[in-house]
Amino acid sequence: MADQPRINRMIRVREVRTIGPDGTQLGILPIERALAMAEEMDMDLVEVAPQARPPVCKIMDYGRFKYHQAKKAQEARKRQVQTQxxxxxxxxxxxxxxxxxxxxxxxxxxxxxxxxxxxxxxxxxxxxxxxxxxxxxxxxxxxxxxxxxxxxxxxxxxxxxxxxxxxxxxxxxxx
Incomplete structure (x- = not known):
């Protein structure tokens, strides 16, 4: 679980730097407002940079995000040279x-x-x-x-x- 980003209610900070689904900066918002915006758009609030102050969160479809990450990892494994x-x-x-x-x-x-x-x-x-x-x-x-x-x-x-x-x-x- 440590290698997966925190999403929605798992994010436990007061305010976050929020990025919209199209990549636009929405500014530093209270966590409740950012969560409400994500729910309005029927998407998830995903913490993409937890080490930043305040943490950076993006509004996105988390299921699609995980799918694309799995595909990238699969492609990277495919390109690795297997020496025997x-x-x-x-x-x-x-x-x-x-x-x-x-x-x-x-x-x-x-x-x-x-x-x-x-x-x-x-x-x-x-x-x-x-x-x-x-x-x-x-x-x-x-x-x-x-x-x-x-x-x-x-x-x-x-x-x-x-x-x-x-x-x-x-x-x-x-x-």
Missing amino acids: VKEVKVRPKTDEHDFQVKLKKVREFLADGHKVKVTVMFRGREVTLPERGLQQLQKMLENLGDDVRVEHPPRMEGRNMFMLLAPVSRSAKKS
């Missing part, structure tokens, strides 16, 4: 052609604005040679060039070695 973490897995012995296919996929994910987790999976005794996995990750970074930013450098976790990559922002590329 995509994962590409390779092995220490991944062949050159397979590596290039994985590299192409990583580039696609980065171009779409997603973060990419590149994982090197070790099987059996391969885990004793982590430097081969590190070579694969370094090779991936060299091939990607300046289009990528390393968020988490390569590190081992169990039988896997991984690093997290993020696309370089457009504004950072220009400078």
